[in-house]
Amino acid sequence: MNRRHFLRAMSTVSIAVPILTACGSNGNSKRVPESSKPPAGSPVAVPAVSFAHGVASGDPLDDRVILWTRLTPDEASIESIHVLCEVAEDPAFEHIVLAENLITGPERDYTVKIDAAGLMSERHYWYRFSVGPRQSPVGRALTLPMPGQYAKHLRFAVCSCSSYPHGYFSVYRMIANRTDLDFVLHLGDYIYEYGEGE
Ligand SMILES: [Fe+2]
Structure with missing residues (x-):
């Protein structure tokens, strides 16, 4: 089992009840109608959550990419939470190409991961998660580009071994604000956390 197959197997654990995946057979995207979203007043309770861990994407192929987030529920005892994941062709989400309803809970530490498929190659997409x-x-x-095709250029930001008590991390904000980067590559440890003076 390679890494992608492993990730895909893991992602299927969290994926439940896809409500709509809209992508035309000719590759043109269709807009997801508002009526396809879970109706207001549905019997599913909508807990209060925050997204304190942000969002992440990675491990792309030419037609898909892994998307991730983690919820922080206001109440620790919540068993399962329905999460809507949306992928769009534009940052304003006027052209949504994928919307899937997922379930997460304490058994996976309220993380959400989806292998968002049916995308076009060598394209930027914008994504978000929502709970109510x-x-x-x-x-x-x-x-990624189609197999056999090559990107015209690739620009990486490289990070390595971040020691939280010893560094300044404004560089992450600077990386996040740049729009000309294709990948952020972490070499070494993602972050070290020590107590004061260690
Ligand atoms: Fe390290």
Whole structure:
């Protein structure tokens, strides 16, 4: 089992009840109608959550990319939470190409992961998660070129071994604000956390 197959197997654990995946056979996207979203007043309770861990994307192929977030519920005892994941062609989400309803809970530490498929190659997409009226930050992802094709250029930001008590991390904000980067590559440890003076 390679890494992608592993990730895909893991992602199926969290994916439940896809409500709509709209992508035309000719590759043109269709807009997801508002009526396809879970109706207001549905019997499913909508807990209060925040998205304190932000969002992330990675491991792209030419037609898909892994999307991730983690919920922070206001109440620790919540068993399951329905999360809507939306992928759009534009940052304003006027052209949504994928919307899936997912379930997460304490058994996976309220993380959400989806292999968002049916995308076009070498395209930027914007994605977000929502639980009722609470929405995550919007992330931006990029799919790979078709097999046998090559990107015209690739620009990486490289990070390594971040020691939280010893550094300044404004560089992450600077990386996030740049729009000309294709990948953020972490070499070494993602972050070290020590107590004061260690
Ligand atoms: Fe390290």
